[in-house]
Amino acid sequence: MRGKTSDKAGFTLLELIAAAGFLAVLTASFYGSCRYLRKVEQAYAAEALALHVMENVVARCAAEPARGAAVVRDILEAELRQSPLGADPRIASACRADAAYADLTIEGGGARALARVRVPLAAGAAGGADAREGAP
Secondary structure, three states, X not given: OOOOOOOOOOOOHHHHHHHHHHHHHHHXXXXXXXXXXXXXXXXXXXXXXXXXXXXXXXXXXXXXXXXOHHHXXXXXXXXXXXXXXXXXXXXXXXXXXXXXXXXXXXXXXXXXXXXXXXXXXXXXXXXOOXXXXXXX
């Protein structure tokens, strides 16, 4: 029985196409997952840098005897400029103050706060300013 083709070893064309399609789906899923993980990693790295900036701001404010809102805002802006976040145009700082406290915020893309801290102002210091970097 030489004419039978069913005894030949191998895969049909349909099986090969199905396997190639399955590999394409797996590759696309893996690529999408890697892109998402990279984006999450970058977001957490930016938050870690913002927290480091805020730690430096709090340490410098604690050493400043006359802590008014303007002094605290200047410290925040100086620390942010010295960090790697300072080169990113999407990063902004904000300092909102009342008579006793200054609320400092470092914001990333959009209105998302990367880090936020409340610093007590020195008694008798000129406070009460509401300032935002880049605002008129």
